[in-house]
Amino acid sequence: MLTDLTIAQAKAGLEAKQFSALELTEAHLHGIDTLNPRLNAFLTVTAEAAREQAKAADAAIGRGDIRALTGIPLAIKDLFCTQGVRTTAASRILDSFVPPYESTVTANLLADGAVFVGKTNLDEFAMGSSNMTSAFGPVENPWKRRQDQNAILVPGGSSGGSAAAVAARLAMGATGTDTGGSIRQPASFCGLVGVKPSYGRCSRWGVVAFASSLDHPGPFARTVEDSAILLGSMASHDPKDSTSADRPVPDYRAACRRGVAGLRIGIPREYRVDGMSAEIEALWQQGIDWLRAAGAEIVDVSLPHTKYGLATYYIVAPAEASSNLARYDGVRYGLRRDGAELSDMYGNTRAAGFGTEVQRRILIGTYVLSAGYYDAYYLRAQKVRALILRDFTEAFAQVDALLTPTAPSAAFAQGEKMDDPVQMYLNDLFTVGANLAGVPASSVPAGLDSNGLPLGLQIVGRPFDEETVFAVSAEIERAAGFSALPAIRAGV
């Protein structure tokens, strides 16, 4: 099956002319036709444009112009602006928005020859951990519980559609964004590799903003090497993003082959939380044993402010969101609901256009930034954030990378954890620290739980040292030999 190939295999096959880029794209479009009505992973399918891009890729291959992603079908989270293609952020307020420009990350992928099959579903404005807050309906996780095939599981979030699409073989890779865990948690839930690079590594220009100091574009793929190929293409210095890093992009694919011999791997003791499931704890220990067997030195480290990460995040992220989302006022683009006066038009538009979770976060953010509460909430959170960064800096003086679980559980069912917002927020317990500190982190599928659902391990690295993250990720992948497949996938 062409849809089962990795990106690295497909590149080799295209180069050897074993199949054409058009055939490869058609195979994925056929999978989308068959499965997307059920999975709801794509909000927009760009079949005709994809065929044109694939034909152009075949012509390029014919003349020997083969780039990093020539002819590779990818899915794009519907938070990346794509020129001439509707971009919704899974919100009613952007229902009909058609960007007149292309985000830097997607422009980089197109310049490298990629084929875009469509735009993927997500939690509204990337606010969620289940894809349940999308204004266009939830996404079904292609994985099934062994004992309960009828339960519909969530793919995680916020990049749930991207994760479901890659897991179900509807695309070979995908873009995501990670503000508190929105790439790594869905990667863990869907048996994929997900990478959140360092802050500044991938441009945020043209990515619909949620929390600007925490938003990180990054890739999903089915192997570590594929994720390295994708990040190598997505990353660049971009003068249009003032926080974009002006440093060369290393050869990430080569870093996957470095091995871990001699590396010092930190195990943060504060991540061993009360009530951690025995399965997660056993998998974590397994990962430790694998790395030790491969020649790494295991070191206990302390990140003392770990337990305050989520509370810090739930001040900083809503504060930034309330500011970023002020632009949706019914004037320049998106939905408008009329009112007698201008202020009524604003209020009506935002009430009709934003969903419950988005409104909740805007209100929290407005409150923590408001006069009289700014110091008590926002300023205090920024100081705790500094302490969290200091924890990482001190740990990385002792070790080269950290190994932790990615998420506190495997994928849960639609409707679970919906009653109390704080219960849903706890999904990001292990991932949020890397966003607050801006350090690179990945999730790699490492095993299955007793229901046959995938579980990921997280690798966290020093700022701008994605190469070590890839090296350790590749070793976990090699040792785990993860070969389980989701029940729902193209070609089955």
Place this chain on the structure above:
Amino acid sequence: MALDPTTIRRIATLARIQVDDDRLEPLSQELNGILGWIAQLNEVDVDGVEPLTGGAQMAMKMRDDAVTDGGYPDKILANAPDRNGAFFAVPKVVE
């Protein structure tokens, strides 16, 4: 610092989100639940700690204060809900 319905009404006005009266009470419960959980940050000793604005491990760059883009009002206005010539149109603000 519990949020009562009056404070919710004030915040909603600041945020320009129209909230119906029957939503004020449930919203105040939800938001108080979140703020109560966030209150754990009060345990942390932050004396003398400089606040951290962002995760960027680098100094911000200066750039020339120059126009580098623009000159296409039709592209800018293409997504406007209402326009009048080369302008965005809104309900009357000044009588």
